[in-house]
Amino acid sequence: MDRAHAVARHLAARGVQIVSGGALGVDGAAHRGALAGHGATTVVLGSGADVAYPVRHAPLFCAVLAQGGTLASMLPDGTQPRAGTFPQRNKLIAALADLVIVIEADVRSGSLSTAAAGRGFGRIVAAWPGSRGCERLLAAGAAIVESESDAELALAGTPRHRAPSVIDPIAQQVQDAIANGAVGIDEIVRHTGLTVRVVLRALPMIERTQ
Numbered sequence: 246m247d248r249a250h251a252v253a254r255h256l257a258a259r260g261v262q263i264v265s266g267g268a269l270g271v272d273g274a275a276h277r278g279a280l281a282g283h284g285a286t287t288v289v290l291g292s293g294a295d296v297a298y299p300v301r302h303a304p305l306f307c308a309v310l311a312q313g314g315t316l317a318s319m320l321p322d323g324t325q326p327r328a329g330t331f332p333q334r335n336k337l338i339a340a341l342a343d344l345v346i347v348i349e350a351d352v353r354s355g356s357l358s359t360a361a362a363g364r365g366f367g368r369i370v371a372a373w374p375g376s377r378g379c380e381r382l383l384a385a386g387a388a389i390v391e392s393e394s395d396a397e398l399a400l401a402g403t404p405r406h407r408a409p410s411v412i413d414p415i416a417q418q419v420q421d422a423i424a425n426g427a428v429g430i431d432e433i434v435r436h437t438g439l440t441v442r443v444v445l446r447a448l449p450m451i452e453r454t455q
């Protein structure tokens with residue numbers, strides 16, 4: 246949350262509009278960072294634009310509007326949030342953005358669907374290393390963001406990438422499988438055709454290159 250707040254504040258202070266999903270955690274931190282940077286921010290809701298969700302963020306949404314920001318939704322007024330409305334929201338976030346930055350994500354995080362939509366729209370996708378979902382994005386070629394200046398570079402169209410590492414060919418197969426969505430040893434084995442023992446031997450080699 247501190248990282249999201251800092252990046253959003255830095256960019257907003259330089260006139261960049263911050264777009265996020267209004268959720269508790271990183272989303273809210275990004276919106277608050279934009280407000281702290283005296284910039285505007287767009288909240289893309291997984292509900293109708295007149296339905297404050299999460300309810301705890303109703304004061305935040307009021308502050309966004311008071312500072313010239315926007316509440317946006319693809320859904321009719323009065324629509325309550327449901328599991329299926331959030332993937333729609335994530336696509337709209339990606340569509341509105343010039344750059345998609347994932348600060349932290351697990352392997353099943355909705356943020357990865359936003360990143361996938363961003364790629365589909367031809368946006369630059371960047372990730373902050375450390376969490377499993379972000380490491381997967383980086384392994385698949387996402388730009389790396391480890392500071393506010395990295396975010397500026399990516400936004401300017403000159404993103405920074407991790408230096409390629411030379412690893413064992415078998416470890417590369419395992420890394421490619423993970424990048425393509427394999428979760429857990431069994432899925433990696435199915436993707437690669439390798440044995441469990443070989444996969445387990447390769448995983449420490451991949452970790453050392455991250």
